[in-house]
Amino acid sequence: MKKRFEKRGDGLVRELENFLVALVNVRWEKGDSRAEDDAEEVLRMYKNYFPLEFVAVSDEHLAKRAREEQVVEKRYGVIASQITRQDIRSETLQKVWILTKRLRRVWNEQNPRSRDWFIFKVRDFYHGGGVDAPQLNLFEQAMEQLQKHAARARICLNRDCPAPYYLSPDFRLRTFCSPICAGPAKREAKRTWWSHHRSAAAKRNKRPRQK
């Protein structure tokens, strides 16, 4: 019997999964010029998944950071630097990249227990390592969705895939995120098959005919 997912057509579930896939596909690697754009895009498209504490560019936050700097100056005699919105924005982007990095471990892991642990590490980082159980915001709902469906996490085999981390629609073994990605591989397989069979046929034809 085919396994079916409860609430498969549920709009929220779909959105939660879209968020997970968008976050895990952020190109955070050093030197990748698209890293900032990707992170900004996730922050913009999934605004509701990131509370003020996460993106924190409010005046209140700036004042808090300035106070923290003063404490550092007092304690260590280091000159406190002026904190700008730009600084805080780049801190936020750094945080997105760390989330992505940790989330990719979930996709790269086969062991369910390790996967659970990596999901926990993503959540822990997101919440700043507090001890209290967090509120069930959209981010937490997405993580719970992932916890239930982590076995569907796959990496597309097409090396040119622009978003190789994906969630398979079911537990069957799939190796490409989409028919578009599977297309070149199928064509390649066909070409290999043909060239193999052509050369075999050529060899056959070379053989002197028996009368």
Ligand SMILES: [Zn+2]
């Ligand atoms: Zn793909």
